[in-house]
Amino acid sequence: MVTITDISRACGVSRATVSKALNGAPDIAAETAERIRECARSLGYLPNATARALKVGRSNNIGVLFSDSTGGGISHEYFSKILESVKAEAEKLGYDITFISKDLGDMKMDFYEHAKYRNCDGVVVASADFHDPAIIRLCTSDIPTVTLDYVYDSRTAILSDNVRGMEELVTYVHSMGHRRIAFIYGELTSVTQKRLASFKKTCASLGISVLPEYMRQGVYHDPRSSGLATRALLSLPERPTCILYPDDFSFIGGMNELEKQGVSIPKDMSVAGYDGIPLSQVLRPRLTTYRQGAERMGAEAARLLVEQIEHPDTWLPQQVTVEGELLTGDTVSRPD
Amino acid sequence: MVTITDISRACGVSRATVSKALNGAPDIAAETAERIRECARSLGYLPNATARALKVGRSNNIGVLFSDSTGGGISHEYFSKILESVKAEAEKLGYDITFISKDLGDMKMDFYEHAKYRNCDGVVVASADFHDPAIIRLCTSDIPTVTLDYVYDSRTAILSDNVRGMEELVTYVHSMGHRRIAFIYGELTSVTQKRLASFKKTCASLGISVLPEYMRQGVYHDPRSSGLATRALLSLPERPTCILYPDDFSFIGGMNELEKQGVSIPKDMSVAGYDGIPLSQVLRPRLTTYRQGAERMGAEAARLLVEQIEHPDTWLPQQVTVEGELLTGDTVSRPD
DNA sequence: ATAATTAACTTAATCGATTAAGTAAGGCCC
């Protein structure tokens, strides 16, 4: 391994000079700096991130926390998109990404300890149980954090615009003539509560009265649950004309149930999903859904985290809401 | 931050003693060790992974490389499953995971340099262009590596059993009475070549003669391409009775095309996918497919990499083939 | 009783890089 010492010997200067030259310090003569850089290049020198991190107390490494318990892990399309964009943006900014988990090997550690142990400069927290004390500890600690889809007091967060998403969806199906709109929603997280509230509010402001039977709790990302909910909705004396699913993947369960009962989409029943995963735009009929701005959310999360890391003193916590986009597919038609 | 020095002061022993006590060295009295551990606990001591890594030259950190160019990035179901299991297994073994990319920030680095820079003890390489010189450099370097679905000479690799997968699929559809079997395959990677060879060989050994028109090149993970290929197959004077798709997601494109042409699955046309992603088992009819053992592959990759890292001298490169499992869904029926 | 061994520490060097503080040489000014 080529170190700064090797270069200093090869160039006949002190190690300090080499370090400064490579970092562009102002008190090194231009030609000396060039000579040193050339020498470093020819020797194949690579800075040692570990040594640098130890000295300067910054690792240029940010943690990413996807707690798996909720099932909303890495293989969830929405979160994997976020992860991908966090990664891309972080790399652009010169930061690497390390996963934060509890219980590394035989060491009993919580998330905060893990992040500290790895010297993470900050952590992006997504898809977590935000009521988990270990998550709370991390997100209220001295480590800069950015949460996704959840706000801790005086902390930076990136939020998907669930209120607007629901509003656009409901407004759209209303504009298509639907008045009997059912909504299958997921577990009661803060996201779900926003969607529910927005659903109710939008319905109210459009003058739609929603039967309580039209609002059914389901489970995110679970076609079985949405299939059951769909069956229940179909057996109502007064069937809805449109069903909103908790997410695109859940819709598949509904689709199956509808098909089984000979209910054709969108002729006999209009439907819409949520998320805008690739699958939704590849299915025929194309699913009407609200695409969350996962890429932008991930990029913003990384960007704000890095800003917070690099300017801790002037940092003002902020909540950024990223709007999505209504994808009007072909699964919502005008009811008879 | 609590360091070893703080503990040594609090306990009235040297820093060396503290370090040894915490690492269970044999030359520390049991009661002293206990006192030190207790003290460390009460002070909330956390070892500093960076400092340790600098000293011992090992980071307990493994790199994961998913090059994005091929589009087989993190959000690909198969690869995200692999990533998830690599992560889980690595964590069990006490290793963290860092993504390896090229061009971190403004530093021009290739994969090898990045891994070195971050002091990775080893790298898992997946979903990459294995002909990329940068990948080759990494995978033939002094850094321990494990590749997935590709073998470099005298290097450890984890392979999905593509030969067996194809064989099982073909044998199965043959046993269901199909003789006119079409195969849409993806880009000609080594994986594709294995599948193609196995397809031909199995057909031959079963006495099926495959029309050249029945083998069509498509693109992995691309429903549009598979839709076009499907259309072409349907317009043949002698239609196949069964179509094998390059993967489950591609199948969606075929499904759309079949539906459009009023060809019912599986009554008029049998189909099968490959991968066994969750979606395939949630669709109705359930897709017949071959589930690759992504979880086992990821876990094996991590396990072998760590073994290689921890016993470099006695390490013998090996290629492990992980078998998958035929999922007989409901999309293959007996042809008339 | 003395030498040899063992147990339980401590000392000090080290990993590779950064950086505050120090220094020497040259230039500038009055």
Next chain:
DNA sequence: GGGCCTTACTTAATCGATTAAGTTAATTAT
């Protein structure tokens, strides 16, 4: 010509932990 800046370096401490080698004191062997 003496003092004062600059410029361009060097010296040396430091980050936190590990570990080979050294040092005691106590124990065992002869």
